[in-house]
Amino acid sequence: MPVVELHLIEGYGEEDKRRLGHALTDAVRFVVPAAPEGVVVMIHEMAPDAYFRGRNTKTPAPALPDPAEVVRSYLAAMEARDLDTARAMQGDGFTMFFPGTGPMTDLSELIDWARPRYSFVTKTYEGFDAMPGAGDTSVVYCRGTLSGEWLDGAAFSGIRFIDRFELLSGKITRQDVWNDMGEARGRA
Known part of the structure; x- marks a missing residue:
């Protein structure tokens, strides 16, 4: 059973996360012959002040439209x-x-x-x-x-x-x- 973990800065909406989950499931299934229910996608969210890059916190970019x-x-x-x-x-x-x-x-x-x-x-x-x-x-x-x-x-x-x-x-x-x-x- 493939397991995909994704870490995101908080700020994405439920629909954005749903789209990510579907896209990651489909990406795995493009290579691995697994049924959709056999692919686990876990999205971990962190507060913007818990993520640093270059000593600075970051704000997530808005999701692209479908x-x-x-x-x-x-x-x-x-x-x-x-x-x-x-x-x-x-x-x-x-x-x-x-x-x-x-x-x-x-x-x-x-x-x-x-x-x-x-x-x-x-x-x-x-x-x-x-x-x-x-x-x-x-x-x-x-x-x-x-x-x-x-x-x-x-x-x-x-x-x-x-x-x-x-x-x-x-x-x-x-x-x-x-x-x-x-x-x-x-x-x-």
């Missing part, structure tokens, strides 16, 4: 066409790639690209997978199906998609989109 929740909120804002809220979730150097496009850096480019393709599109999510990326980057994949309406008013549904996001410091810096819309559009 990257999957950032992506979920971003996609909800995009679907609602709340572009200002979506832009606020983008980090410096944000870039997105959609099928058949080069890099786009502003949501207005995406709107212009989509305008001659369909009237609207909605997503049904089958899952979100978040993981560490290179360096300080987080990676989130979301997958599911697309539904909506072609320009001629015909409905479509069940079109597969996968989106991949990179986040840095809780902000989305890259979005890559793959879907079968081109194949479905050719049959419409």
Whole structure:
């Protein structure tokens, strides 16, 4: 039975500690074939005045937001066409790639690209997978199906998609989109 002990300076909320416990359990299970209940994670908290580094006490940094929740909120804002809220979730150097496009850096480019393709599109999510990326980057994949309406008013549904996001410091810096819309559009 793997046992992981984590020492934290007091100040993290219950949700932050829950996320840490889940992430550490998943990290162990990535290597060790143990059931979740077979992995023990113990979080020990200490008062800020009980921890010194360089002769000084330290205050804990705030926890980063859950990257999957950032992506979920971003996609909800995009679907609602709340572009200002979506832009606020983008980090410096944000870039997105959609099928058949080069890099786009502003949501207005995406709107212009989509305008001659369909009237609207909605997503049904089958899952979100978040993981560490290179360096300080987080990676989130979301997958599911697309539904909506072609320009001629015909409905479509069940079109597969996968989106991949990179986040840095809780902000989305890259979005890559793959879907079968081109194949479905050719049959419409």
